[in-house]
Amino acid sequence: MQNFVYHSPTVIRFGEGEIAQLARHIPEGAKVLLTYGGGSIFQNGVYDQVKAALKGMPFGEFGGIEPNPRYETLMQAVALVRNEGFDFLLAVGGGSVLDGTKFIAAAIGFDGLDPWDILAKQSPVKAALPIGTVLTLPATGSETNGAAVITRGPDKLAFVSDKVKPRFAVLDPATTYSLPPRQVANGVVDAFVHVMEQYMTPSVAPVQDRFSEGLLLTLLEEGPKAMAKPLNYDVRANLMWAATMALNGIVGVGVAQDWSTHSLGHELTARFGIDHGRTLAIVLPAMLRVRKDAKRAKLLQFAERVFAVTGGSEEERIEGAIAKMESFFQSLDVPTRLRDYGVEESAIDGLVAALERKGMTALGEDGGVTLALSRQVFEAAY
Amino acid sequence: MQNFVYHSPTVIRFGEGEIAQLARHIPEGAKVLLTYGGGSIFQNGVYDQVKAALKGMPFGEFGGIEPNPRYETLMQAVALVRNEGFDFLLAVGGGSVLDGTKFIAAAIGFDGLDPWDILAKQSPVKAALPIGTVLTLPATGSETNGAAVITRGPDKLAFVSDKVKPRFAVLDPATTYSLPPRQVANGVVDAFVHVMEQYMTPSVAPVQDRFSEGLLLTLLEEGPKAMAKPLNYDVRANLMWAATMALNGIVGVGVAQDWSTHSLGHELTARFGIDHGRTLAIVLPAMLRVRKDAKRAKLLQFAERVFAVTGGSEEERIEGAIAKMESFFQSLDVPTRLRDYGVEESAIDGLVAALERKGMTALGEDGGVTLALSRQVFEAAY
Numbered sequence: 001m002q003n004f005v006y007h008s009p010t011v012i013r014f015g016e017g018e019i020a021q022l023a024r025h026i027p028e029g030a031k032v033l034l035t036y037g038g039g040s041i042f043q044n045g046v047y048d049q050v051k052a053a054l055k056g057m058p059f060g061e062f063g064g065i066e067p068n069p070r071y072e073t074l075m076q077a078v079a080l081v082r083n084e085g086f087d088f089l090l091a092v093g094g095g096s097v098l099d100g101t102k103f104i105a106a107a108i109g110f111d112g113l114d115p116w117d118i119l120a121k122q123s124p125v126k127a128a129l130p131i132g133t134v135l136t137l138p139a140t141g142s143e144t145n146g147a148a149v150i151t152r153g154p155d156k157l158a159f160v161s162d163k164v165k166p167r168f169a170v171l172d173p174a175t176t177y178s179l180p181p182r183q184v185a186n187g188v189v190d191a192f193v194h195v196m197e198q199y200m201t202p203s204v205a206p207v208q209d210r211f212s213e214g215l216l217l218t219l220l221e222e223g224p225k226a227m228a229k230p231l232n233y234d235v236r237a238n239l240m241w242a243a244t245m246a247l248n249g250i251v252g253v254g255v256a257q258d259w260s261t262h263s264l265g266h267e268l269t270a271r272f273g274i275d276h277g278r279t280l281a282i283v284l285p286a287m288l289r290v291r292k293d294a295k296r297a298k299l300l301q302f303a304e305r306v307f308a309v310t311g312g313s314e315e316e317r318i319e320g321a322i323a324k325m326e327s328f329f330q331s332l333d334v335p336t337r338l339r340d341y342g343v344e345e346s347a348i349d350g351l352v353a354a355l356e357r358k359g360m361t362a363l364g365e366d367g368g369v370t371l372a373l374s375r376q377v378f379e380a381a382y
Numbered sequence: 383m384q385n386f387v388y389h390s391p392t393v394i395r396f397g398e399g400e401i402a403q404l405a406r407h408i409p410e411g412a413k414v415l416l417t418y419g420g421g422s423i424f425q426n427g428v429y430d431q432v433k434a435a436l437k438g439m440p441f442g443e444f445g446g447i448e449p450n451p452r453y454e455t456l457m458q459a460v461a462l463v464r465n466e467g468f469d470f471l472l473a474v475g476g477g478s479v480l481d482g483t484k485f486i487a488a489a490i491g492f493d494g495l496d497p498w499d500i501l502a503k504q505s506p507v508k509a510a511l512p513i514g515t516v517l518t519l520p521a522t523g524s525e526t527n528g529a530a531v532i533t534r535g536p537d538k539l540a541f542v543s544d545k546v547k548p549r550f551a552v553l554d555p556a557t558t559y560s561l562p563p564r565q566v567a568n569g570v571v572d573a574f575v576h577v578m579e580q581y582m583t584p585s586v587a588p589v590q591d592r593f594s595e596g597l598l599l600t601l602l603e604e605g606p607k608a609m610a611k612p613l614n615y616d617v618r619a620n621l622m623w624a625a626t627m628a629l630n631g632i633v634g635v636g637v638a639q640d641w642s643t644h645s646l647g648h649e650l651t652a653r654f655g656i657d658h659g660r661t662l663a664i665v666l667p668a669m670l671r672v673r674k675d676a677k678r679a680k681l682l683q684f685a686e687r688v689f690a691v692t693g694g695s696e697e698e699r700i701e702g703a704i705a706k707m708e709s710f711f712q713s714l715d716v717p718t719r720l721r722d723y724g725v726e727e728s729a730i731d732g733l734v735a736a737l738e739r740k741g742m743t744a745l746g747e748d749g750g751v752t753l754a755l756s757r758q759v760f761e762a763a764y
Contacts, residue, residue, distance in 0.1 A: 001555075001619040003397025008390055014636065015385025173383075204616075206603060207623050210596025218588040234586075237383040241589050241636070250632065254396065254623070 001205050001254040008248055010144040011168040014241065016233065018170050019046070019134060022053035022090075025168045026132060030088035032059040033081060035101045037093045039063065044178040046136055050092055060084055065093070068269055068276070069100030071116060071152035077104045078115070081129070089131045091166075094183075095140025095190075098133055099148035102164035105129040106148075109163070118159050119150055125161035133166045136175045138240040139187030139277065141194060141247025143169035149266070149276075154354065156266040171244065173236035181227055184239075185332035186277030188223035191243040192216060192328075193280040197259045198252035200288070200298055201365040205255050212251045213305045218242045220306070223332060260363035261287050264374055267351045274341050281329040281336045286381035287369075288322050294368055338382045348378040383587050383636040390630055392526040393550040396623065398615065400552050401428070401516060404435035404472075407550045408514060412470035414441040415463060417483045419475045421445065426560040428518055432474055442466055447475070450651055450658070451482030453498055453534035459486045460497070463511070471513045473548075476565075477522025477572075480515055481530035484546035487511040488530075491545070500541050501532055507543035515548045518557045520622040521569030521659065523576060523629025525551035531648070536736065538648040553626065555618035563609055566621075567714035568659030570605035573625040574598060574710075575662040579641045580634035582670065582680055583747040587637050594633045595687045600624045602688070605714060642745035643669050646756055649733045656723050663711040663718045668763035669751075670704050676750055720764045730760045 013021065026032060034050065041047040062077045080086070081104065091101035107115035109127030117123040135143045142148065146165045149158045176184075199212035219242055225235040245251070264287070265279030274282070292299055296314070303309040303321035312320065326336050335341065352375045355361070363369035369377075395403065408414060416432065423429040444459045462468070463486065473483035489497035491509030499505040517525045524530065528547045531540045558566075581594035601624055607617040627633070646669070647661030656664070674681055678696070685691040685703035694702065708718050717723065734757050737743070745751035751759075 001397070001616060001623070003400065004394075006394040006396065007392075010389075012386075012388040014388065015383070018385065206600040206620050207596060207627060210599060211593055214589060214592025214596055217592060221588060234383060237636075238588050241383070245589060254619075 002256075004253045006249060006253050007162065008144060008165075008250070010166045012144060012171060012244070013168060014171045015237075016172055016174045018172050019049045019175075020053050022050060022134070022170060023055055023057060026057070026088060026090070027130070031084075031086050032057065032088045032090050033077070033084075033086035034059050034061045035065060035077065035089055035091045035093075035097055035104065036061070036063045037065050037067075037097045041092055041136065044136070044175060046092060046134065046175050050090075050134060059090070060086055065097045065100040067096045068149075068151045068156065069096045069103070071150055074100050074103050074107070074150065075115070078107045081108055087129060089129050090134070091131060092134040092136065094135070094137030095142045098135070098140070098142035098166070099150065101131055102128075102142070102146075102148035103150050105131050105164050106159070106161060116152060119152075119157035120155075122159065125159070125163045128161070128163040131164060131166045132168045132170075134170045134172075134175075135240070137179060137183060137187055138176060138243035139190040141191070141244055143171065144244055144248040147247075151270060154270050155358070156270040169244075171240050173233060173240045176236050176240060177231055179230075181333070182275075184226050184230075185223070185334050186275050187243060188219055188226070188239065188332060189281045189329055189334050190277040191246040192219045193261060193284055194246040195251060196284060197261060198255065198257050200295055200302065201256040201258055202295065202298060203255035208251050208253060208255050209301070211245075213302075215242050215246050215251065216306045220328060227332060256365035258365045260369040263355070263360055263363050264351075264377060267354050268338075268343075271347070271351065271354070272341060272343055278334055278341070281334045282338055282341070282381050283377060285322050285326045285336055286377045289319075290373060290376050290380055291364070291368065292318050294366060338378070345382050348375060348382070351378055384638075386636045388631060388635050389544065390526060390547075390632070392548050394526060394553060394626070395550060396553045397619075398554055398556045400554050401431045401557075402435050404432060404516070404552060405437055405439060408439070408470060408472070409512070413466075413468050414439065414470045414472050415459070415466075415468035416441050416443045417447060417459065417471060417473045417475075417479055417486070418443070418445050419447045419449075419479045423474055423518065426518070426557060428474060428516065428557050432472075432516060441472070442468055447479045447482040449478045450531075450533045450538060451478045451485070453485075453532055456482050456485050456489070456532065457497070460489045463490055469511060471511050472516070473513060474516040474518065476517070476519030477524045480517070480522070480524035480548070481532065483513055484510075484524070484528075484530035485532050487513050487546050488541070488543060498534060501534075501539040502537075504541065507541070507545045510543070510545040513546060513548045514550045514552075516552045516554075516557075517622070519561060519565060519569055520558060520625035521572040523573070523626055525553065526626055526630040529629075533652065536652050537740070538652040551626075553622050555615060555622045558618050558622065559613055561612075563715070564657075566608050566612075567605070567716050568657050569625060570601055570608070570621065570714060571663045571711055571716050572659040573628040574601045575643060575666055576628040577633060578666060579643060580637065580639050582677055582684065583638040583640055584677065584680060585637035590633055590635060590637050591683070593627075595684075597624050597628050597633065598688045602710060609714060638747035640747045642751040645737070645742050645745050646733075646759060649736050650720075650725075653729070653733065653736070654723060654725055660716055660723070663716045664720055664723075664763050665759060667704050667708045667718055668759045671701075672755060672758050672762055673746070673750065674700050676748065720760070727764050730757060730764070733760055
C-alpha cells in the first residue's frame with residue numbers, strides 16, 4: 001500500500017426530511033448565496049423545501065449554472081458575491097452545480113490575476129468561501145470531495161483542493177424521485193466509472209478492492225431497479241450512498257489511480273456536448289480492451305468478483321467481463337459507441353490533437369496512455 | 383436505510399515514515415502531553431521516533447495507562463493536565479491508551495462534580511481537549527472515532543462523543559512489527575467482531591453489507607499472514623487499515639447495530655481479566671447460535687459471502703458459518719470457550735447479576751438480548 005492522507009471533513013446528513021434541518025448547519029449570521037442550475041429544483045419542490053428550511057434567513061440566489069459549468073457563468077456569480085458580500089455558498093443541485101460552486105468559492109479567494117489559472121495552471125487554492133450542499137442527483141460524488149470540473153471554450157479541466165470540500169452535505173434520496181431516467185442512468189454510469197478509475201490498476205489492496213467491488217455490485221443491482229421503480233426509497237437511498245462513496249476518496253486511498261477514461265471523455269463533452277456519464281460509457285470499454293495487458297490481473301479479479309465470469313481462458317474472461325459491463329451500460333439506455341452519438345470517425349484526429357495541446361500525452365496510472373494509445377482507444381470506441 | 387449523520391473529521395496519515403511529520407500536525411505553540419501505556423513504545427522505538435519528530439518542542443509525559451484503562455489512573459493524568467496547563471494530548475499506543483486519553487480530554491472539560499458521570503450517567507461531553515494519535519496496535523478503531531471504554535472497579539463502561547474524535551491519526555504499519563502474536567490475534571478478533579456488531583442484524587443495506595463483508599474477508603486472509611510473516615509490510619498495512627475501517631463508522635451508517643456481544647464481553651474482562659478481544663471470541667459464536675432466528679437472513683448471507691458456505695439446509699449453513707468463524711479465532715490461538723479461561727460455570731450467575739445491576743436487560747439491535755437470553759449465551763459459551 002502506498003502512503004496516503006485521508007481527510008473527509010464533510011458532515012453527511014442522509015435521509016428523507018433532512019433538508020428541513022438545514023438552517024442549523026449554516027453558521028449564524030452568515031450571508032448565504034443559494035446556487036442552483038437550470039431550475040429543476042423549482043419543479044421537484046426542493047427550492048421550496050430549502051426556502052422553508054432557511055426560515056426567514058435572508059439569502060441571495062444565483063441560478064443558471066449549466067451542465068458542464070462554464071467559467072463565464074461562474075465569474076458572474078463571483079462578481080455577485082463580491083458586490084453583495086455573501087460569505088456562505090449553499091449549492092443545491094447535482095454535480096455541475098456543486099462543481100461550479102466550488103469554483104466560485106475558490107475564485108473569490110484567488111490572489112492572482114485570472115482565477116482560470118486554478119484550472120489551467122493548477123495554481124493552488126489558498127482560501128475559499130465555505131460551502132454547504134444539498135444534493136439532488138447522485139452521480140459525481142462532488143458533495144463530499146474537493147474536486148471540480150469546469151469548462152471554458154473548448155477546454156474542460158479539473159482542480160482539486162481541500163479548501164473547497166463542503167462543510168456539510170444533505171443527501172435526501174426522496175429528492176431524486178423525479179429525475180429523468182436519462183439522468184439516473186448517467187449517474188449510475190458515472191459512479192461506476194469513478195470506482196473503476198480507482199480500482200482498475202495493478203495495485204493490490206484488499207480493503208480498497210473489496211470496497212470498490214461492493215460499490216460496483218451495488219450499482220449493478222440498484223441501477224436497473226431505480227429505472228424500473230423510481231419511487232422506491234431504499235433503492236434511491238442505496239444508489240445515492242453508493243455514488244457518494246464512489247468518489248469521497250475512501251476506495252482510492254493508498255492505490256494507484258487511472259483517470260484516463262475521464263480525460264478522454266472530457267474531450268467528447270467539450271467537442272460534441274455528449275453527457276459526461278455517456279462519454280465514460282463510450283471510452284471505458286475501449287480503454288480496458290486496449291490496456292488489458294497492463295491491467296490483466298485486476299481485470300481477471302473484476303471478471304470473477306463483479307461479473308462472476310470464471311470460465312474460459314484469461315482472454316475470454318477479460319472480454320466476457322468487459323462485454324457484460326458494456327451490456328449493463330446499454331441496458332440503462334446508454335449507448336457505448338462514438339458512432340451512436342453521430343460523431344464521424346474523422347473527428348478522432350481533432351480529439352487526439354486536443355489531448356496533445358493540453359499535454360495529455362502520458363495518462364493513466366503508469367503514464368501508459370500515450371497519444372497513440374488514446375487514438376487506438378477512440379478508434380476502438382468508434 | 384435509516385437516516386444518519388456521518389462525520390469523520392480525523393485526518394488519517396497512513397504509512398511508514400509518517401511519524402516523522404508529526405510536529406506539522408500539532409497546533410503551533412501547543413503545550414503537549416504525551417500519553418502512553420506500559421512502556422512498549424520504549425522497546426519498539428516509537429517513543430524515540432515521536433521524540434525526534436517533536437524536534438525540541440517541549441512536551442510532558444504521562445505513562446502507565448493500563449489495558450482496560452482505569453478511572454483512577456486517568457484522573458491522575460487529569461490532575462497533571464490541570465496543574466501543568468497542557469492543552470493538547472498526544473496519545474501514542476493502542477486502543478487502551480487512545481480510549482484513556484479520550485476520557486482525560488473529556489474529564490478536563492467536564493462541568494459537573496464527578497467526570498465518571500460521563501460514563502455512569504452518560505452525561506454529555508460539552509468540551510474536550512484536542513487529541514492527536516499515533517497508533518501502534520490495530521484493533522479498536524479508536525484512532526478515528528469518538529468512542530472510549532473505561533473501567534472503574536467492577537464496571538467497564540463506554541461513552542461516545544464527537545468532541546473526543548482525534549484531530550489526526552498517524553498510522554504507521556511498521557510500528558506493529560514487534561507486537562506479540564497474542565496482541566495481533568486479539569486485534570484481528572476485535573476488528574472482526576466490530577464489523578459483526580454492525581453487520582449482523584436484519585438491516586438490508588447493500589453498500590454497508592458489502593463493505594462489512596470486504597473487511598471480514600480481509601481479516602480472514604490477512605490475520606493469519608500477519609501471524610506467520612510478522613515483518614510483511616503490506617500485510618500489516620492491510621490489517622491496520624481494515625481495523626480502522628471496521629470502527630470508524632462507515633460500515634454502520636443507516637443500519638441497526640447490535641453490540642450485545644461487547645456488553646457481555648465487558649463483563650468477562652471486568653470480572654476475570656480476560657483480554658477484550660478474547661471475550662468477544664467467547665461470546666459471539668454463542669450469541670449467534672442463540673439468536674439465529676432473529677438474524678437468519680443475514681446469517682445465511684454471511685455464510686455464503688464470507689465463508690462460501692452454500693450447501694445444505696439453512697440450519698446447516700448457519701451452523702457451518704459459525705463453526706468456521708470459531709475455527710478462525712482458534713487458528714489464531716484465541717480459545718472460544720469460557721472453560722478455556724479457567725472460569726467456573728457457577729460464575730454465570732454473577733455475570734448475569736452484573737448485567738442486571740447495570741440495567742442491561744434488553745441488549746441488541748432489537749432489545750431481544752434479555753437477561754434470560756444473556757444467561758443462555760453464557761451457558762452456550764461455557
